[in-house]
Amino acid sequence: MLKTTPFHERTAALCVSHAWRRWAGHVVASSYELGHEREYHVIRTAAALFDVSPLYKYLVRGKDASRLLDIVVTRNIQELKIGRVAYTPWCDHAGKVIDDGTVARLDEQVFRLTAAEPNLRWLEDNAAGLAVEIEDASERTAALAVQGPAAGAILAALGAPPLKYFRIAPARLGGVAATVSRTGYTGDLGFEIWVEAADALALWDALVAAGAPYGLMPAGMLALDMARIEAGLMLIDVDYVPARKALIGSQTSSPFELDLGWTVRLDKERFVGREALVAEQARGPQWQFVGIELDWDSLERLYAEVGLATRLPAAAWRMSVPIYAGAEQAGYATSGGWSPLLKKYIALAHLRAPHAAPGTALEMEITVEHRRKRAAASVVKKPFFDPPRKKA
């Protein structure tokens, strides 16, 4: 059976659309209202409340906790100070990404790793001989994300301490003991709040009450999906195949091929995949993960040819769409959609390195009235949307 999250009693009552989606074996709302439009705009206008409980959460404790994580992930965790969070991928021995998530240093010897996939065995396998204790806290930890320009004011109204970007701190919110991190998946000003599952409903109620004057609104995965594309943030199983699930080598990606070179600390003495990544850096990655913007006039022309006004996707899509450079297929887009905020048709795409420079003119396949056409597109810098408030 599918699991429900600790917030289900509240979210189910709100979900008038009856539109649910699976996430890591749980059901979560695709949208609460009949359409997801308002839920999307609220992320950029006020604040949206997301149930992100299905994330896997691991508590890593002990003398060697930082060593273990440093061995597993590509970033330097020994350097990570208490109260800070690092976004990072982690790889197999071939240097191919198996998952991505965040590492938060809650105390000198206490870390929380969030992941999209189960990683208990992987952590334990790498912990041989280390003095660590690994707890899968996924079930007992509930998580909410508050994302949007008003998120800071709402958290402050609840008594949360001010937090800089990618910092984490304990807080009491409406009488509930929680940790709050200045993180999220929308590319906006936002926070994620972690609590014991037993306190989930109390936290939800406190946030909803405190957020009401600021326009806080629960939002589902459809809204989140468009926001994360605007933020240029990739999604496992959609934008990349985790190495553990790949049937053939060409399905895998290295961090360099996913535009995550900045997270790879080759100066670390040891971490899983290091040798392979040293070699890859030397020869240069074959693929790049980039932003694509479709040319409006080209789209309009394709639709005008069949006598239609331009049609745009009403929600973010997730599929593989060919991208061409002349006759040659230069790569493929893996998610995309119409950004109602930017008024642009954008996509995230894997391109062969020679075609990946910003400004490169390409074509993306679109289907117009059942026929495959090509619309002009160009490579643009990610993120598509990067408001100063995100880090301010």
Added chain:
Amino acid sequence: MKRHDVIIVGGGHNGLACAAYLARAGRKVLVLERRERVGGAAVSEEVFPGFRFSVFSYVVSLLRPEIIRELELPRHGLHILPLESTLTPLANNDYLAQWSDHDRNRAELARHSPRDAEAYDEFGLLLHRMARAVKPLLATAPPDPASLRPRELLDLARLGKYFRTLPARDLNALWKLLTMSAADYLDEWFESEALKGTKSASGIIGTLLGPRSPGTAYVLLHHYMGELDGVFRAWGFARGGNGSVSAALGAAAQAHGAEIRTGASVQRILLSSGRAHGVVLESGEELRASTIVSGADPRRTFLGLVGEKALPGDFVESIRRYKFRGSSGKVNLALAELPRFTCLPENGPPHLNPIYRGAISISPSVDYLERAYDDAKYGEISRRPYMDIIIPSMLDPSMAPPGRHVMSIFVQYAPYHLNGGWSDARREAFGDTVVDTLAEYAPNLKRAILHRQVITPADIERIVGLSEGNIFQGELTLQQMFFLRPAPAWSRYRTPIDGLWQCGSGTHPGGGVMGASGRNAAHAILGRRA
């Protein structure tokens, strides 16, 4: 003295759009705005501490998608939030709600009339096709059928060819839309009074006409032109109020190098031997440029800034005959709490009810609107006026302090030519009428009011400079649209004065916060096809 190629008189949204396009093409552009802020009638002002009002215009109606794209307005801060519903409260404590969600809309219409619920989709499809037929007219200078200039003949031929491709039933429908009254046209389709009342209201906005006046059906199309853009959604509420549209246009113009001066009131356009070559400010300062573009309305431009002596007699006559007849006002409220419309079923706190994020239309029937017009016809404020209301703080909570709200009430009719004229007392009486009428549907409204701003057509004229307070720089009626806007033979942004152009809403296509006049004018000045 600094030389500019182009001086634009008036920093309204069209003036700014025109400036941005001209600057983008490399012209040295100076925008002169009389007020201390740009935007004309598209401004957001903190009239009461902590509360921001879109003082005059309050929605983005048909802002051209090409302008949003070409000037990269989202990058300059424009974020349009959709208005997803329209609530029409009714006197019998019932209501009609129209929703963008198809199923929800159909169920609600069927509650009033199962026939209307079925007809609605067919009506929508027809108007969609009509809108698509008419839309190309918006983005181009209108060809003048009386002109023999080759380029206009070519444009006309192209347009004729386009219309010939329309099927006969569409042409018939188009003719009906152009000639009938909104009420008569809607009678052919629907039976629910609340639906017909609310739909016909869009045909009377900004005019001194009623829903039974011929020619008002055409404006029904405007709504569907917005829908043509589909999820492009250039229809809605601009985050931060309509001043954000002006701010984004201004920022785009400046990014392309245009200079904007506020507090610079143009007194006169300088002419010598029939050519415009500069302007004189109220301060006496003279500024020169080889091209002068007026964003002011036709009356202010020609009878004011230029002066009739410098103009051909027949042209002056046309401008004099051009009708303004402002007929609408605004009431902006700062509210301690949301109004509760008692017709709505009690289901939880109002701030969670999505209906408050949409428009609220006081238009229970065609008769209601026509009676409101009857009062105005004879120079009186409507005793029970039509209102188009939005609550911006429900869409953008930063418009008001946390938990508080702002309400924008567009009101018609408030005739500019009021019997006995406008005065402070009449303004307040107008405000009372509006609040009293609305409080019948939402009794908690009166005690929720923290501040009330009342704007009459006379105020619009005085503050923004729109003649007779007409929100469209002249009525958007068929006899002054297309190649007749603002005057025969002078509809393509040119004027009888060499070097003087017009770019305001008083030119084709005019109306709403659309920007098309400004963009088309810029293209005309640059000698380009739009």
